[in-house]
Amino acid sequence: MSKVIQQGPAHDFKKVLRHSPFHDRIEQQSQIKSWSPWNGYQTARVFDSLSAEYFAIRSSCSVMDLTPMEKYRITGVDALKFLNRLVTRDISNIKPGRVTYVVWCNDEGKVLDDGTIFHLQQGEYRLCSQHHQLDWLLISSLGMDVTISEETHEVAALSVQGPTAYSVLTAAGFVGLDSLKPFGIVHTSFNGTDVTVSRTGYTGDLGYELWVDPANALSMWDCVFSVKERGLYDIRCIGLEALEMVRIEAGFIMPGDDFNTAETTIRAGHDRSPFEVGLGWVVNFDKGHFTGKQALLKEKALPIQRRLVKLSVEGNKSPDQAFIYDAKNGNNIGAIKVQCWSPILKANLALADIEYANGKPPTELWTEIFYQKELAWRVQWARCTVSETAFWSHSRRSATPPPAY
Amino acid sequence: MSSKQYDAIIIGAGHNGLTNAAFLAKAGLDVLVLEKNDYIGGATVSRELYEGWKYSNCSYVCSLFRPEIYQSLDLGRHGLEVVPLQGSTTFKQNGDYFGSYHQSTVRRREIARHSKRDADASIRFDADLMKWCRLIRGFLLRTPPNPTSFKPRDMMEFAHLLKSFYSLSEAQIYEFIRFFTMSIAEYLAEYFENETILAHFSGGSIIGTGLGVYSPGTAYVLLHHAMGDVDGNVGSWGFARGGMGSVSKAIASSFQAMGGDVRTGAEVQQINVKGRKATGVTLASGEEINARTVVSNLDAKRTFLNIMDKKDLPEALVHRAERFKIRGSSGKVNIALDGLPDFSALPKDSPLTLGHMHFTDTLERLERAYDDWKDDRWSQDPYLDMVIPSQYDPTVAPPGKHMVSVFVQYCPVEAEGGWTDQKRDAFGAAVIDQISQYSPNFKDLILHAEIRTPREIEAEVGLTEGNIFQGELTLDQLMFNRPFPGYAQYRGPVKNMYMCSSSTHPGGGVMGAPGANAAREILSDLGRTDTTPRDFGDD
Numbered sequence: 001m002s003k004v005i006q007q008g009p010a011h012d013f014k015k016v017l018r019h020s021p022f023h024d025r026i027e028q029q030s031q032i033k034s035w036s037p038w039n040g041y042q043t044a045r046v047f048d049s050l051s052a053e054y055f056a057i058r059s060s061c062s063v064m065d066l067t068p069m070e071k072y073r074i075t076g077v078d079a080l081k082f083l084n085r086l087v088t089r090d091i092s093n094i095k096p097g098r099v100t101y102v103v104w105c106n107d108e109g110k111v112l113d114d115g116t117i118f119h120l121q122q123g124e125y126r127l128c129s130q131h132h133q134l135d136w137l138l139i140s141s142l143g144m145d146v147t148i149s150e151e152t153h154e155v156a157a158l159s160v161q162g163p164t165a166y167s168v169l170t171a172a173g174f175v176g177l178d179s180l181k182p183f184g185i186v187h188t189s190f191n192g193t194d195v196t197v198s199r200t201g202y203t204g205d206l207g208y209e210l211w212v213d214p215a216n217a218l219s220m221w222d223c224v225f226s227v228k229e230r231g232l233y234d235i236r237c238i239g240l241e242a243l244e245m246v247r248i249e250a251g252f253i254m255p256g257d258d259f260n261t262a263e264t265t266i267r268a269g270h271d272r273s274p275f276e277v278g279l280g281w282v283v284n285f286d287k288g289h290f291t292g293k294q295a296l297l298k299e300k301a302l303p304i305q306r307r308l309v310k311l312s313v314e315g316n317k318s319p320d321q322a323f324i325y326d327a328k329n330g331n332n333i334g335a336i337k338v339q340c341w342s343p344i345l346k347a348n349l350a351l352a353d354i355e356y357a358n359g360k361p362p363t364e365l366w367t368e369i370f371y372q373k374e375l376a377w378r379v380q381w382a383r384c385t386v387s388e389t390a391f392w393s394h395s396r397r398s399a400t401p402p403p404a405y
Numbered sequence: 406m407s408s409k410q411y412d413a414i415i416i417g418a419g420h421n422g423l424t425n426a427a428f429l430a431k432a433g434l435d436v437l438v439l440e441k442n443d444y445i446g447g448a449t450v451s452r453e454l455y456e457g458w459k460y461s462n463c464s465y466v467c468s469l470f471r472p473e474i475y476q477s478l479d480l481g482r483h484g485l486e487v488v489p490l491q492g493s494t495t496f497k498q499n500g501d502y503f504g505s506y507h508q509s510t511v512r513r514r515e516i517a518r519h520s521k522r523d524a525d526a527s528i529r530f531d532a533d534l535m536k537w538c539r540l541i542r543g544f545l546l547r548t549p550p551n552p553t554s555f556k557p558r559d560m561m562e563f564a565h566l567l568k569s570f571y572s573l574s575e576a577q578i579y580e581f582i583r584f585f586t587m588s589i590a591e592y593l594a595e596y597f598e599n600e601t602i603l604a605h606f607s608g609g610s611i612i613g614t615g616l617g618v619y620s621p622g623t624a625y626v627l628l629h630h631a632m633g634d635v636d637g638n639v640g641s642w643g644f645a646r647g648g649m650g651s652v653s654k655a656i657a658s659s660f661q662a663m664g665g666d667v668r669t670g671a672e673v674q675q676i677n678v679k680g681r682k683a684t685g686v687t688l689a690s691g692e693e694i695n696a697r698t699v700v701s702n703l704d705a706k707r708t709f710l711n712i713m714d715k716k717d718l719p720e721a722l723v724h725r726a727e728r729f730k731i732r733g734s735s736g737k738v739n740i741a742l743d744g745l746p747d748f749s750a751l752p753k754d755s756p757l758t759l760g761h762m763h764f765t766d767t768l769e770r771l772e773r774a775y776d777d778w779k780d781d782r783w784s785q786d787p788y789l790d791m792v793i794p795s796q797y798d799p800t801v802a803p804p805g806k807h808m809v810s811v812f813v814q815y816c817p818v819e820a821e822g823g824w825t826d827q828k829r830d831a832f833g834a835a836v837i838d839q840i841s842q843y844s845p846n847f848k849d850l851i852l853h854a855e856i857r858t859p860r861e862i863e864a865e866v867g868l869t870e871g872n873i874f875q876g877e878l879t880l881d882q883l884m885f886n887r888p889f890p891g892y893a894q895y896r897g898p899v900k901n902m903y904m905c906s907s908s909t910h911p912g913g914g915v916m917g918a919p920g921a922n923a924a925r926e927i928l929s930d931l932g933r934t935d936t937t938p939r940d941f942g943d944d
Contacts, residue, residue, distance in 0.1 A: 011518065013756060016510050040510050086546045108574065135525035150521055263528060268572050 017042035020067040021156040021217030025225075029237045036240055037102060039152070041068035042100035044239035051343065056236035057203050058344055061164040063224060064238050066157035066209060067217075070115075072137060074125040076146035083117060083125060086140050088274055088296070096122045099183045099200050103279050104136075109252050109295030110262035110271035112136060113255050116184060118198060126151075130255050136263070140291060156217035161207030163232045166402040169197075169208060171227045177208070178401040190223045198256070204250025206396045206403075233405070245340045248349050251310050251390035255275055258337045258351050259308055272353075273299055277308040295331060303359030308337070310387040313348040316341070317369045317380055324354050326362035328381050333362060342391065349391050352384070361386055413927070414686055415905070416673045416695040416712070417867070419447025420470075422702030423656040423667075424920030425905040425927075427478050429698075430663040431936035432928050437694065438657075438665065439686065441672035441867065445657055447702075448866045448873065449915050451648025451801075455853035458808050459801045460739035462855065463866060463873070465792060465810040466490060466761075468633030468642040469914040470652065473546060473938035474921050478659040478908075479583055485655035487643040488797060489635045492760035494603040494751075498844045502750040503601045503766075504757045518682065520599040530596040530606075533903060537584055538579065538632040538639050539943055541911075545632075545918045546940045548926060549885040549893045549910045564745035585625050585880055588617075588769050592624040599765050608763055608771075608788060611814050613913065615732035617775030618768050622879045629878050629914065642761075644794040650803055663767045676701065676902060678717040683902035698901050698927060702920070704875035705729050705908035708897075722898050725889040729908075730877040733780055733859030733870035736816030738836045740809040741853040745793070746844040762791040778815035783832045783858070787849040788814040789839060803869040806852075811836055816858050818870045824860040832858055868909050874913025875906050884910055895923035896930075903927055 018041045020026070031048035043065070047053060056062040074083060087102040094100050096119050103114040116128035123239045127137075137148045160169060169177055174197060176188045185198045193216050201207035211218050228235040247254065255261045258277070265271040273296060274283050283296055310363055318341065324334040333353030342349050354361060365384040370377055396403050413429050415422045428438045444450065448463035449521055467487050475485065488718040491507035503519055506512040516669050517524035550562035550628035573581060584592065589610035593603050609630035610623040616624070635641040645651040656669055672689040685695035701708040709718060709726035751757055765788045774784035790812040796800035802808040813836050820828050833856035841847045859871025866873060876882050885893040888908040895903050905923035907913040 010752070011511075011514055013504075013506060013508070013511050013752075014754075016508055027796055038511060040514065108576070132525040132528060134522050137530060138522055264532050266539060268574055268577070 011023060016305060016345045017160065017349045018153075021067050021214035022065045022158065022221055024218060025221045026237065034239070038240065039068040039070065043068060044237065046241050047237045048240045050241050051169060053236060053238040053242035054245050054343055056234070056238055057162050057205060059163065061160065061162040061233055061235045062238040062242070063201075063221075063235055064159045064161070064201045064243060066159045067152075067155070067214075069152070069157060070129045070132060071155055071157075072127045072129070072133065073151045074127055074137075075123065075142070078144040078146045079123055080144045082144045083127070084140055084287060085290050086137070086280075087117070088283040088290055088292065090284040091117055092287070094119050096120070097185045099185060099198050101276050101282065103282050105274065105292030105296070106262045107292060107295065108262070108271075108301060109273050109292035110265070111255060111259070111274055111277060111279070112262050114253065120185065120196070122244060131261060131263075148353045154214065156212050156214040156220075158212070158217075158220065158224070159201055159207065160210065160269045161201045161203040161205055163206055163396055163403070165205075165207050167405045168224065168227050168233050168235060170404075171230075171232055172223050172349060174210075181400045182398045190220060193219065195220060202250075203246040204247065204252065204390060204393055204397060206394075206399075230292050244338070245342070247341050248305055248338060248340045248351065249344070249390070249392040251387075253279075253308065253351065254338070259353060270307070271299055274363060275299060275304055276306050278310075291326065304356050306334070306353060306355045307361065308351055308353050309361065311336070311352050311365065311384040312387055312391070313339070313350055313367060313369075313384050314382045315369075315380065317371045317382065319348055319350055319367045319369045322367045322369055324352050324384065325366045325368065327364050328366050330364075330366065336367065345392055347391075348382075350384070409695070410685075411435050411694065411696040413459035413698040413700060414436070414439060415695060415700045415702055416676075416686065417441075417447060417702035417906070418445035418653070418669070419702055419906070420449040420653050420656060420701070420904050420915055420917055421907060421920035422447070423653055423660055424474060424478070424917040425700055425702065425924045426665050426919055427656055427660040427663065428936045429927060430665040431478075431662055432933045434931075436660070436665045437577075437696070438660070438667045439671040439673055439688070439694075440669045441689075442865070443670050445667060445669060446650050446653035448868060449649045449653040451650030454739075454855050455741045457803045458681060458741040458853070459643075459648045459650070459804070460855055461810055462739060462857070463737060463862065464649045464915050465737075465794075465812065466642045467645050467649065467652065468630075468635060468640075469721070469916040470633070471917050471921065471938075472634070474917040475645055477936075477938040478656060480652075480655040480659060483655040483658040483662070484647075485651055487635060487645040488646055489638070489641050489643045490760055490792065492757055493605070493755040493763070494760060495601055495763045495766055496748070496750055497601055497766040500750055502757070503605050504755070505605065505760070507756060507760065512556055512837075516602065519602055520597070523597045523599050523602050526596045526598075527639065533580070534628065535639065536633055537628050539582060540573070540581070541628060541632050542639075543940065543943065544884070545911045545916065546897065546921060546938070548922050549887070551891070551894065552771070552885055553709055584628070586621055587624040588619045588621050588750045589623040589627055590886040591620045592627075600768070604766050604768055604771060605763065607768060608765070608790060611771065611775070611788060612790060612812065613735050613814070613878075615730075615734040615778070615815075615877060616702070616879075618771045620775075625880065625883075626878055629912065633914070633916075644792075644798055646798050647798060648794075648798075649915065656917075666896060673712055676713050678714065678899050678902075681717075682900040683897070698903065698931070700903045700905050700923060700927065701897070702906045704731060704741045704872070704906055706731055706869040707867065707903065708904060708906070708908075718898050722889065722892070725892075728789070729888060730879065730882060731869045731872040731875065731908075732871050732877060733818035733863070735871065735873055736783065736813040736832060736836075736859070737855075737862070738811040738813060738833050739855040739857075740811065740837075740851055742807040742847075742850040743852055744805060744807055744849045744850050745796070745807050746850055748844050750843065758793060759796055760792070762789070764789055764843055774815055778817050781817045781819055783816045783820065783835060784814070785835060787816075787836060787839065789836060790814075791840065807850075811840070818859045820858070824858055829856050829858050829860070831858065875908040876912070878912050883912065887912060895919075895926045
């Protein structure tokens with residue numbers, strides 16, 4: 001037999017989840033060791049207290065490791081042409097140094113995933129997505145002069161979000177943030193180390209995402225936290241659970257959680273179009289051809305059948321895993337997909353998939369909430385109200401320069 | 406001649422015969438199962454051929470067995486336990502390997518080690534395969550409709566079939582039809598690029614089948630191996646604790662607890678027919694036993710050509726039976742080992758020894774293995790599906806020792822010039838030589854081996870040509886075409902005579918579904934309460 005030639009580096013089957021480049025610090029900060037897998041990485045659910053983490057995002061400054069997010073580098077002569085055919089939005093006007101939110105569909109116009117496109121330098125793009133997309137990107141690149149490479153593990157990413165995020169990063173020595181507008185990118189430095197900063201996030205608040213060589217991940221972390229060491233601002237690590245609360249408040253969707261992605265749909269009718277998940281605003285029929293365009297044009301011509309809607313649910317009982325009805329004791333017309341109690345709004349917020357009739361939601365929406373008190377089950381009906389805009393937003397998210405503290 | 410008349414006689418104590426018998430007994434019928442061997446089980450059998458070791462002599466892993474039957478016959482309380490098998494590996498000629506780990510995150514990382522793209526493509530592959538699995542699973546515990554009949558029941562069943570079919574999108578319907586007619590090599594090429602991964606996922610498509618990875622129709626055979634489940638994990642396989650014989654023992658125990666009789670050493674020579682009605686059987690010993698209903702669990706060829714008189718059969722049926730495709734293409738080597746073998750490629754404590762092991766890393770080698778079979782030779786470089794259940798089943802080998810089950814594809818029905826014991830042993834040696842290339846101490850650990858070519862499988866189990874599915878799983882022999890058009894609803898050509906074997910829908914594998922489906926038809930004809938379980942359903 002010939003000598004051993006490994007395809008790629010052998011990996012340790014006993015080490016199931018990867019450690020991110022920030023892991024040493026995260027491990028130190030984690031008080032309760034509550035972990036979840038996220039894209040193959042060991043990720044904190046909660047560091048010590050969910051409410052403290054939530055209020056770090058809404059009241060001071062939060063830090064979260066974003067490294068596990070799927071990242072693809074897209075370059076080549078046809079990079080723009082490729083991306084514009086992939087996604088439903090027209091991205092030809094996204095200049096270097098800008099970011100935009102996108103969604104992409106299969107030929108049937110059903111959503112495969114959503115994400116963000118970063119125009120890093122002229123003709124050089126990064127696509128971030130929730131789910132694994134390399135196979136689809138390569139299928140979609142047929143006939144294009146484009147290079148697509150996955151760089152998830154080659155770029156460390158840290159999200160710094162909250163009202164004092166700007167003040168914290170400025171105090172930490174990140175320069176050039178005062179003129180950075182929402183969805184802007186700046187290639188800057190801290191302590192002489194290169195870093196790319198984007199004014200983006202998944203919290204609906206003022207915030208930044210820092211993109212750095214994994215070799216510099218820990219020094220960047222320490223640089224950010226030095227501001228806390230110096231006693232200037234509080235900074236707190238947050239986990240997946242606090243992020244889930246604020247993204248619902250901000251009305252951001254999560255493919256795979258809020259609706260089934262097309263690629264993983266097995267039962268007919270369980271996939272969703274952009275219109276059905278409230279993303280009609282990122283579908284642009286005026287640009288050239290894009291994947292799913294014909295199907296979406298056809299769908300657009302007819303009254304919408306169903307929608308993922310933002311619902312405020314009256315009362316304080318948690319409408320977890322609840323059906324939606326068109327009247328109290330009425331017809332079942334859908335279900336709540338995700339929900340949270342908003343500490344800032346003192347309200348139950350939910351995203352629900354509901355059937356429309358004649359292109360409109362029913363005039364009344366109700367949910368039947370099962371809840372427990374001392375292990376005894378009770379049931380209560382609650383009225384739901386559709387919200388067309390984000391449940392919560394704040395002017396500091398878009399103010400440039402952001403308010404300083 | 407015994408004076409007793411049974412309500413039903415089932416010929417053959419394989420798992421389908423026993424399942425059929427159990428549901429008839431559950432309905433209150435007086436049922437007798439006759440078995441030619443001195444032991445029950447047919448191809449679902451575990452025998453101690455070497456002291457301290459229990460081989461799963463034929464079938465060796467369990468996934469397709471319908472959980473509805475398991476629950477309904479209370480098989481857990483009758484001693485059955487199916488333990489999930491963990492992962493699978495293809496060893497490569499260059500000393501590397503591809504491991505489909507049981508743990509999903511590690512599995513993904515391992516696919517990505519071979520191809521980043523294939524790691525993502527496997528998501529699409531799994532979802533697509535699940536679509537077809539979900540569709541086909543809905544038909545397993547149903548009698549195939551007669552597509553040409555206008556009887557209300559047939560029309561209802563056919564409507565159900567179409568409804569299931571059309572719950573797919575238009576594009577999916579095209580894909581599904583393509584799937585049934587494609588080769589596995591073509592099908593997988595729509596997903597994967599890595600050669601080892603292609604070979605790894607192809608294996609399930611040739612097991613038990615007289616076709617190669619480039620032959621049209623093999624894509625379906627993959628589905629046949631993927632549509633089972635262990636506790637809802639579709640596609641998973643498990644070990645029956647105590648060997649596969651535990652499956653037939655548990656069904657027999659459930660049957661006997663309901664008052665049923667099993668007679669071993671009782672070979673049926675003839676199904677007796679008087680006035681176009683089956684009246685009972687005559688044993689090889691000359692004994693006649695009467696029964697109001699006779700059910701054959703033998704394959705379609707043996708049923709119609711061996712134990713029925715041609716004068717009792719329509720000529721067209723005899724022609725169908727003669728032409729029924731039931732090609733032997735597989736062998737089996739069961740080995741008692743003095744310890745756990747080392748595999749040079751695997752790191753210490755690798756969990757991959759817990760799963761299926763294969764040693765064929767390219768589609769070309771798989772096709773060459775098939776070429777040998779076409780020339781009436783056993784594959785010189787065969788496809789093996791090897792498992793070592795004794796790693797987690799303490800009942801099949803003494804402590805520290807191991808039992809290895811090696812399924813071999815391909816092995817011809819007739820080796821050039823006819824099988825001899827020497828040729829059988831040479832076939833076994835070829836198999837062990839291949840394993841030894843990847844496990845240097847394997848040969849030294851061998852204490853005993855049972856080598857089975859189609860010749861031994863046919864002689865001992867009674868599977869014609871040693872075909873493990875009792876008939877090829879090709880589209881012309883599936884659904885309402887199985888075993889023959891017009892005979893897919895378990896009823897034989899004479900009144901009171903039925904078929905319940907894997908030669909009937911939904912086909913081979915330790916599924917129990919043919920036995921249960923046939924019982925439902927028999928009970929319906931007798932005007933008895935249906936004791937067979939309803940499909941658990943999907944959504």
